[in-house]
Structure formats: structure tokens, C-alpha cells
Amino acid sequence: MTTSxxxxxxxxxxxxxxxxxxxxxxxxxxxxxxxxxxxxGWLWSNALHNLSVRRISTGFAFxxxxxxMPIADTWLAYSxxxxxxxxxxxxxVNTLRVAVIGIVLATVIGTLIGIARLxxxxxxxxxxxxxxxxxxxIPLLLQLLFWYVLMQGLPAARAARKPIEGxxxxxxxxxxxxxxxxxxxxxxxxxxxxxLIALYLLRRHLLARQMADGKVRHLWPYALALLxxxxxxxxxxxxxxxTVTMPxxxxxxxVGGLTLAPEYFALLIALVTYTSAFxxxxxxxxxxxxxxxxxxxxxxxxxxxxxxxxxxxxxxxLRVIIPPMTSQYLNLTKNSSLAVxxxxxxxxxxxxxxxxxTGQAIEAIALIxxxxxxxxxxxxxxxxxxxxxxxxxER
Amino acid sequence: MTSITDAPESPLPFNGARSRKTPAHHVIRWLxxxxxxxxxxxxxxxxxxxxxxxxxxSLVQWGYWNAIWSVPSDQTGACRSIRGLGACWAVIPEKxxxxxxxxxxxxxxxxxxxxxxVFIALFYVSSRRRWWRKELVAVWAAALILIGVLMWGGIxxxxxxxxxxxxxxxxxxILATFGLAFGFPLGIVVALGRRSKLPAIRSLCVLYVExxxxxxxxxxxxxxxxxxxxxxxxxxxIDKLLxxxxxxxxxxxxxxxxxxxxxxxxxxxxxxxxxxxLxxxxxKKNGLIILPQAIRHVIPPLVNTFIAFFKDTSLVLIIGIxxxxxxxxxxxxxxxxxxxxxxxxxxxxxxxxxxxxAMSRYSRQLEAQxxxx
Numbered sequence: 001m002t003t004s005x006x007x008x009x010x011x012x013x014x015x016x017x018x019x020x021x022x023x024x025x026x027x028x029x030x031x032x033x034x035x036x037x038x039x040x041g042w043l044w045s046n047a048l049h050n051l052s053v054r055r056i057s058t059g060f061a062f063x064x065x066x067x068x069m070p071i072a073d074t075w076l077a078y079s080x081x082x083x084x085x086x087x088x089x090x091x092x093v094n095t096l097r098v099a100v101i102g103i104v105l106a107t108v109i110g111t112l113i114g115i116a117r118l119x120x121x122x123x124x125x126x127x128x129x130x131x132x133x134x135x136x137x138i139p140l141l142l143q144l145l146f147w148y149v150l151m152q153g154l155p156a157a158r159a160a161r162k163p164i165e166g167x168x169x170x171x172x173x174x175x176x177x178x179x180x181x182x183x184x185x186x187x188x189x190x191x192x193x194x195x196l197i198a199l200y201l202l203r204r205h206l207l208a209r210q211m212a213d214g215k216v217r218h219l220w221p222y223a224l225a226l227l228x229x230x231x232x233x234x235x236x237x238x239x240x241x242x243t244v245t246m247p248x249x250x251x252x253x254x255v256g257g258l259t260l261a262p263e264y265f266a267l268l269i270a271l272v273t274y275t276s277a278f279x280x281x282x283x284x285x286x287x288x289x290x291x292x293x294x295x296x297x298x299x300x301x302x303x304x305x306x307x308x309x310x311x312x313x314x315x316x317x318l319r320v321i322i323p324p325m326t327s328q329y330l331n332l333t334k335n336s337s338l339a340v341x342x343x344x345x346x347x348x349x350x351x352x353x354x355x356x357x358t359g360q361a362i363e364a365i366a367l368i369x370x371x372x373x374x375x376x377x378x379x380x381x382x383x384x385x386x387x388x389x390x391x392x393x394e395r
Numbered sequence: 396m397t398s399i400t401d402a403p404e405s406p407l408p409f410n411g412a413r414s415r416k417t418p419a420h421h422v423i424r425w426l427x428x429x430x431x432x433x434x435x436x437x438x439x440x441x442x443x444x445x446x447x448x449x450x451x452x453s454l455v456q457w458g459y460w461n462a463i464w465s466v467p468s469d470q471t472g473a474c475r476s477i478r479g480l481g482a483c484w485a486v487i488p489e490k491x492x493x494x495x496x497x498x499x500x501x502x503x504x505x506x507x508x509x510x511x512x513v514f515i516a517l518f519y520v521s522s523r524r525r526w527w528r529k530e531l532v533a534v535w536a537a538a539l540i541l542i543g544v545l546m547w548g549g550i551x552x553x554x555x556x557x558x559x560x561x562x563x564x565x566x567x568x569i570l571a572t573f574g575l576a577f578g579f580p581l582g583i584v585v586a587l588g589r590r591s592k593l594p595a596i597r598s599l600c601v602l603y604v605e606x607x608x609x610x611x612x613x614x615x616x617x618x619x620x621x622x623x624x625x626x627x628x629x630x631x632x633i634d635k636l637l638x639x640x641x642x643x644x645x646x647x648x649x650x651x652x653x654x655x656x657x658x659x660x661x662x663x664x665x666x667x668x669x670x671x672x673l674x675x676x677x678x679k680k681n682g683l684i685i686l687p688q689a690i691r692h693v694i695p696p697l698v699n700t701f702i703a704f705f706k707d708t709s710l711v712l713i714i715g716i717x718x719x720x721x722x723x724x725x726x727x728x729x730x731x732x733x734x735x736x737x738x739x740x741x742x743x744x745x746x747x748x749x750x751x752x753a754m755s756r757y758s759r760q761l762e763a764q765x766x767x768x
């Protein structure tokens with residue numbers, strides 16, 4: 001640094017340097033892009049050569065062929081006679097099934113553990129800390145294998161454990177009572193969703209009016225009408241049936257009820273517990289990031305504690321929490337691909353089978369990438385939208 | 396700053412009792428403040444104590460009281476008869492050599508053991524602040540060469556051991572350490588590239604980072620194990636472990652680049668301006684001024700990335716590379732020991748836990764140093 005003494009010759013060089021810098025920049029870009037293109041081109045030509053030697057045709061035409069692979073645990077109708085494209089769709093649904101439910105459960109459990117870590121009860125906060133530390137520091141795959149082995153070690157269906165009446169836990173998985181979903185039931189569920197959306201819009205409207213004139217307007221009568229009244233009316237007018245079917249043991253297996261296969265159940269437990277440990281840390285640090293002064297100031301205004309938490313601390317904490325939470329959701333979704341280790345057929349596992357059956361490696365990997373990039377993009381977009389919303393509300 | 400509302404909460408009776416403080420009083424006071432502060436808190440405490448006591452009793456019964464610690468070789472009848480009631484820890488002394496070192500020649504297993512110790516010493520040295528100097532790079536190079544010599548052999552009177560016989564803990568450490576050692580410089584270059592003013596370079600770096608981070612690690616490993624040979628010219632055959640290692644370097648590079656980029660963003664503009672004003676070149680500016688500060692900023696998140704990365708090496712199980720988790724899973728294929736996988740997983744989980752817990756403790760310590768209070 002001491003060698004750079006500003007002098008006359010140096011200044012003359014600096015006048016040049018703008019052009020020179022641009023030139024250097026251009027040269028660098030051409031060089032780097034050239035190298036990248038050369039490498040990709042070389043790899044691609046090798047691949048084309050190898051594929052022609054191995055008589056593998058490129059392209060996605062194979063998707064129309066018969067898959068011939070059995071898929072045990074599906075929500076969609078599927079038989080091995082269906083084409084590959086159907087198998088992939090079943091795989092995507094399986095991925096989403098574990099990811100979406102996993103995200104919801106991990107958020108709930110993680111938030112509770114995060115709050116428990118801040119509890120003034122020593123035992124509770126220590127236990128939460130142990131939970132977080134233990135689960136974070138052991139590889140997810142190991143935890144998944146562990147849960148799966150435990151699941152396999154459960155008694156056979158005949159000797160299934162019954163923690164609650166109607167719930168069976170055996171090496172066939174978890175069997176729960178369920179409600180058969182007919183068309184009428186779907187309409188009622190749609191009514192609940194519509195009610196939620198209407199309630200959300202109404203809440204915004206009421207809050208805006210409250211901001212304007214300062215009068216408190218209660219939301220709960222509307223909530224009651226929209227979330228209980230409307231669905232009940234729809235259910236009654238369509239004559240929907242809500243009888244719960246209890247699973248029964250017949251022979252060696254269960255009849256009726258909702259069965260979570262051991263593979264699915266192990267994967268779900270592993271993903272939820274593992275991710276909830278990370279979410280707990282995010283929630284804890286988010287709440288701790290809010291300065292004490294915010295609590296004190298709100299208390300000085302005479303606001304009640306619950307109100308302070310709901311309207312002052314949480315909205316601010318959410319801003320800190322949302323971005324790292326988004327990456328946890330993405331991680332959970334990507335981690336769901338570990339399913340292949342226990343034989344739950346998610347999209348990665350199906351792509352892997354396809355790859356082994358057809359040799360279409362490039363296409364299979366490209367499909368995995370496409371699916372996950374789309375899911376990642378979807379989650380990011382949603383969370384960014386939500387992030388922008390809470391930022392706006394708080395000005 | 397004591398407010399009036401605080402007054403009722405301060406336990407006045409205790410102030411009077413301060414004159415005759417005994418240990419028992421301390422305990423009672425502590426219990427009152429931390430476990431039985433309110434009715435809700437008391438209920439929670441009692442429920443938790445009951446649950447914990449039950450869990451503890453059944454754990455001790457299973458893991459210690461009813462457990463079997465050794466059996467004559469492969470005679471697992473005694474273990475089978477207590478299955479579900481007690482642990483069969485006998486599986487650990489029977490299998491630990493295979494779990495730790497895989498199929499490495501049995502008489503030569505002191506070599507991977509020594510390599511593991513070299514790794515641990517290397518990590519320890521790198522974690523000490525007073526060793527954060529240029530010489531550390533030389534230490535790393537020397538240590539990695541030493542590990543290579545120990546594992547491969549072929550010189551200095553050591554018999555040659557090919558890579559397909561490596562396994563267990565050293566493979567996990569190799570994948571993690573080499574992945575980081577090569578991924579780190581890659582990450583730095585990509586992070587700089589992503590903040591570069593040159594659009595072509597910037598978009599290349601964004602493409603690389605987002606593609607790698609957007610897909611699961613498993614698909615990268617599949618690529619390395621299945622697709623990589625497709626992309627190579629005829630006759631070029633790269634070993635499976637090396638292919639996985641390349642995948643890990645690319646993976647680590649993308650994640651580390653994002654962490655380092657965060658550090659670069661935290662450096663105020665003035666530092667760039669000052670460096671420019673001194674007439675430093677781009678590389679000197681970044682190498683001497685910007686990067687040292689940026690990396691110092693992000694050491695705690697970097698350590699967290701290291702932890703995640705260390706755990707992620709276990710995914711090679713899926714492509715059949717013999718790391719610690721794969722040897723553990725393989726060791727219980729043996730029909731005699733098959734039912735005792737839980738014990739083996741607990742053993743291996745403990746090894747992973749020790750490494751990760753040490754790192755996370757260290758990261759927290761660094762964070763506490765960086766932000767006192």
C-alpha cells in the first residue's frame with residue numbers, strides 16, 4: 001500500500017484506465033464465458049457420443065411408454081401398466097404430500113418448541129434446548145433410518161398397539177379413523193375455505209375502518225357465521241354424511257380408516273422433528289430480536305399482554321422469522337427426497353427407478369431438477385409475497 | 396428504572412430471611428423462581444417431571460439394566476430373548492472395527508485410525524484464532540498429503556490400499572474436509588463473481604448457485620454416480636469416491652458462496668472506495684481489504700454451513716459409498732445381528748453428534764465473542 005505514491009505519471013495512466021478497465025472487463029467476460037461454453041460443449045459432445053454408442057435415444061418420448069414399476073403408496077389411481085408420465089405425476093403428488101403436511105406440522109411444533117425455549121420454567125426451557133440440540137446435530141438420513149427401524153420393530157397388525165381407541169400402530173404403519181370423502185363433503189370443505197378467505201378480507205376491511213375512526217369492531221360474530229354457519233348450511237342442504245369409519249382388523253390387515261404406510265410415517269416423523277428443531281431456533285431468535293423496550297412501551301400505554309404479543313411483538317418478529325423460515329421450508333422439501341432410502345416412492349425415487357429401467361439419465365435428472373426448481377420457486381414466491389404483506393401492514 | 400407495577404412481583408418475604416441463608420433455602424428459592432413461579436408453571440413442571448421420570452426409568456431399564464454387553468461370537472440367542480426389553484450392546488464390540496473403518500485391511504487399520512486423528516488435530520488447529528494465518532494453508536496442505544499417504548500407502552513401506560477398500564469414519568471425514576477445502580475457494584470466487592459488475596460473469600455465477608441450491612443433494616449425487624460417466628470421453632473412468640467428492644465440492648461451493656456473499660454485502664462502500672483510491676487492483680482490493688473483513692463477519696454462519704455439510708456427507712449411502720453411515724447399515728446385514736440396528740444407529744449417531752456438537756458449541760462461542768451482550 002505504501003508503494004502507491006500518487007504522482008504525475010500515475011494520473012496520466014488513470015485517465016486511460018477507464019477505457020482500459022472496460023476492455024479488461026470485456027476480455028474477462030469473453031474468457032470466462034468462452035471457457036464455460038467450451039466445457040459444456042465438450043461434455044455435451046461426449047454425452048452425445050456415449051449415448052449413440054449405448055443406443056439410448058435422447059428426448060422425452062420414453063414418458064409415453066409403459067412404466068411397469070409398482071408404486072405401493074399412492075393417492076392417485078395408478079397401475080404398473082400406466083405410462084411413465086403417470087408414474088412421475090404420482091411421484092410428484094407423493095413428494096408434495098409429505099412436504100406440505102411436513103411443513104405445516106414442523107411449523108407448529110417448531111414454534112411451540114421455540115416458545116418453550118424462552119419459557120421462564122427452567123425444566124421446560126432445558127428440555128426444549130435438549131430437543132433442539134439433539135436433533136440438529138445428527139444427520140437426517142440417520143434419523144430417518146432410525147425411525148424406520150423402530151417402525152419395523154413394532155408388533156404385527158394382530159398385536160397392534162392402540163394408544164387411543166380407533167388408532168392402531170403396527171408394522172403396517174399408523175391407521176387412523178377417517179371420514180369417507182364424497183362430493184358433498186368436498187363442497188363443505190370448499191365452503192370452509194371460502195369462509196376463511198371472506199373472513200380474511202373482512203378482517204382487513206374492519207381493521208382499516210378501525211384505523212380510521214378508532215372504534216373497536218369484533219370479528220368473532222362474523223367468524224362464527226362464516227366458518228361454522230355457512231359450512232353447516234351447505235352440509236345440511238347437500239345432505240353430506242360425516243360418519244367416521246373406524247379401522248378394523250380383518251385377517252392380517254386393517255379395513256377402513258386412513259393408513260399411513262410405515263415408509264411415509266417414518267419419513268414424515270423424521271422430516272418434522274428435524275426441521276422443527278431448526279424452526280424452533282428461528283422462532284426463538286426472532287422473538288429475542290425484539291427489543292425489551294417494545295414490551296415496556298406497550299405496557300406503558302396500558303395495553304394488555306396478549307394484545308402486545310399479537311399486535312406489536314409478533315408482527316415485528318415475523319419479519320425476522322420469515323426469510324430463514326422460507327429456506328427451512330425449501331430444505332424440508334428437498335430433504336423429502338431422502339425417501340428413496342426407506343423406499344417411499346417420491347418423485348426422486350421414481351426418477352431413479354426410471355433411470356435404471358430406461359437409461360435415460362439426462363432426462364430423468366432434468367425432470368427432478370424441473371420439479372424441485374418449480375416447487376422452490378413456488379415456495380419462494382409465496383413467502384416473498386407474505387413477507388411483503390407483513391412489511392406493508394407494519395409500514 | 397423500577398416501576399410501581401414491578402413491586403408486588405419482588406418476593407419481599409425473602410428479603411427478611413436473607414440473614415439466615417442456608418443451602419436448602421437457596422434450593423427452595425431457586426425451585427420457586429424457576430419451576431413453581433405460578434400455577435401454570437407448577438403444573439407444567441409436575442407433568443414434565445412425571446414424564447421425564449417415566450422415560451428415564453424405561454431408558455435405564457432398556458439401555459443398562461436389561462442390556463447385554465457381550466456374547467460369545469455370533470451367539471446372539473441371549474440378545475434375541477430380551478429383544479424389546481433390553482439393548483444388545485454386544486453388537487458394538489463385535490462390529491465397531493467394521494463400522495469405523497469399513498473393509499480396510501484389518502491389520503492395517505491403524506492407518507485410517509491415525510488419519511482420523513490427523514483430521515481431528517487439523518480441525519482443532521484451524522479453530523484456534525491465533526492460528527488464523529497464512530501458514531495455516533501450508534499446514535492444511537501438509538496434513539491432507541499426510542492423510543493421503545496414510546490411506547493409500549504404497550510408499551515408505553506401507554502397502555498400497557485402493558480406494559474401494561476405504562470405508563467408515565475416514566471416508567466421512569475425507570468427503571467433508573476435501574469438499575470444504577476445495578469448495579471454499581470456489582465459493583469465494585463465485586461470491587465475488589455474483590457481485591461483479593460484469594453481467595456475463597454475474598449471470599453465470601447466479602445460474603450455478605441457484606441450480607445447485609434449487610435441487611436436492613441426492614440428485615447431484617445421482618448425477619455424479621450415473622451421469623458423470625456419460626459426460627466423459629471413452630476410456631476415462633473416474634473412481635466413484637472421487638466423483639462423489641466432485642459433486643460435494645460443487646455443492647459446498649454454491650452454499651458457501653451464498654454465505655460469503657452475505658459477508659461481502661456487509662462491507663460498507665467506503666472500504667471499496669478507499670481501496671480504489673489507493674489504486675489497488677481488483678484482486679488486491681478483494682484479497683487484502685474486502686475478503687478478510689467479509690469472511691471474518693460470517694464465521695459463525697460458515698461454521699453452521701460446515702455442520703450441515705458434515706451431516707450431508709451421509710447421503711452417499713444412497714449411491715453406495717462406504718461412509719460411516721453406510722458401514723453402520725451394512726454391519727447389521729449379518730443375519731446374526733440384524734435385529735440390533737437401533738443400538739448400532741445410536742452408536743453412530745453419537746459419533747456424528749460429538750463432531751457436530753463440538754462445531755456448534757464453537758460457533759456459538761465465536762458468536763458470543765463477536766456480539767458481547
